[in-house]
Amino acid sequence: DVQLVQSGAELKKPGESLKISCQVSGYTFTNYWIGWLRQMPGRGLEWMGVIYPSDSDTTYSPSFQGQVTISADKSISTAYLQWNSLKASDTAIYYCARRDSSLALAFDHWGQGTLVTVSS
Amino acid sequence: SYELTQPLSVSVSLGQTARITCDGYNLGSKDVHWYQQKAGQAPLLVIYSNRYRPSEIPARFSGSKSANTATLTITRAQAGDEADYHCQVWDTSTGVFGGGTKLTVL
Numbered sequence: 001d002v003q004l005v006q007s008g009a010e011l012k013k014p015g016e017s018l019k020i021s022c023q024v025s026g027y028t029f030t031n032y033w034i035g036w037l038r039q040m041p042g043r044g045l046e047w048m049g050v051i052y053p054s055d056s057d058t059t060y061s062p063s064f065q066g067q068v069t070i071s072a073d074k075s076i077s078t079a080y081l082q083w084n085s086l087k088a089s090d091t092a093i094y095y096c097a098r099r100d101s102s103l104a105l106a107f108d109h110w111g112q113g114t115l116v117t118v119s120s
Numbered sequence: 121s122y123e124l125t126q127p128l129s130v131s132v133s134l135g136q137t138a139r140i141t142c143d144g145y146n147l148g149s150k151d152v153h154w155y156q157q158k159a160g161q162a163p164l165l166v167i168y169s170n171r172y173r174p175s176e177i178p179a180r181f182s183g184s185k186s187a188n189t190a191t192l193t194i195t196r197a198q199a200g201d202e203a204d205y206h207c208q209v210w211d212t213s214t215g216v217f218g219g220g221t222k223l224t225v226l
Contacts, residue, residue, distance in 0.1 A: 035215065045155070045163065045206050047215030059213055062121070095162055104151035104169035105210055110162040 002026040004034075004096050004111035011117045012086050019082040020114045022096030029077035030054035033099040035107055036070055036081045040092040050099060051079060086118045122211035124218035131224045132197045140221045142190040142207030150209040152190040154183060157220075158203040166205075167192060197225050 007021045022034065035050040049060040053072040060070070069082040079096055094114050097107035125143040132138035142152060152170050155163035165174055167183035170190065180195045194201055202225045207218040 037215075044204075044220040045157075045208075045217045047208075047217060050215075061214060097163075103165075103172075103174075104153070106151075106153040106165055106168035106208075107155070107163070108165050108168070108174065110164070113162050 002098065002109045004098060004109055006094075006096060006111040006114045009115040009117070011119070013120055014088055014118055015085050016118075017082070017084050018086055018116065019080050020094060020116065022079045022081075022111050024077050024079070024098070027098075029072075030074055032101075034072065034079040035097050035099050036068075036079075037095045037097060037107075038064075038092045039095065039113075045095075048081070048094075053077075053079065086116075088118050088120075090116060091118050092116060122209075122214070122216050124207055124209065124216055126205075126207060126218035126221045128219070129222045129224065131226055132194070133226050134199065135196055138194040138197050138201070138223055138225075140192045140194075140205050140223065142192070142218050143188055144190075144209065144216075144218075145188060147185060147190055147209070148187045150211070152183065152185055153208045154190075154192045155206045155208065156201075156203045157206065163206065194223070197223075199225050201225055 003025045033050045036048040038046045048064045051058045051070045072079045096111040098109045100108045154167040156166045157163040170185045171183040182193045204220045206220045
């Protein structure tokens with residue numbers, strides 16, 4: 001079975017750095033793009049960017065370019081989302097999801113989400 | 121930037137048909153995907169490429185599209201269908217989501 005398992009909830013202070021993870025299993029990690037998506041409290045989904053783990057080719061949403069870094073480690077089938085300096089407005093649930101080119105680039109499998117809370 | 125517009129909420133009586141719309145300019149040229157998100161859960165793909173269902177999704181869920189509007193139709197609505205529904209497209213390599221529609225089953 002395809003699974004995407006994300007790291008646990010985080011409570012951070014403004015200005016701190018953070019790296020959350022998404023470990024996949026049940027398929028070949030390097031054959032599919034992985035996306036990261038944000039959902040702020042009570043709001044809809046926002047696409048942040050995608051990475052192709054085979055060569056780390058990455059595309060960012062203009063809204064998130066320069067604000068976060070997406071990376072991947074092929075050796076442990078894990079994708080990452082990283083901040084250098086968190087803001088209170090980064091408080092949200094973050095999801096990773098597999099993008100399937102055979103399904104017209106739909107996100108067909110999702111992680112359980114990581115709640116990031118940024119508060120002083 | 122490209123935008124998708126969904127109604128904030130839709131209500132349907134138990135056993136009746138719910139229709140959730142997603143409006144976008146020139147939507148006819150794009151593949152529309154629909155995700156169901158129940159309270160406290162991660163999204164679940166229910167329709168991809170306008171009208172195709174993943175194998176685990178019941179046939180009560182269907183999708184259609186015209187020039188500027190995509191529609192998710194849920195027939196014989198059940199209490200378990202109560203959720204937020206999000207439409208999504210790709211616009212020049214950028215992922216775009218609608219604001220989401222809360223479906224209430226009365």
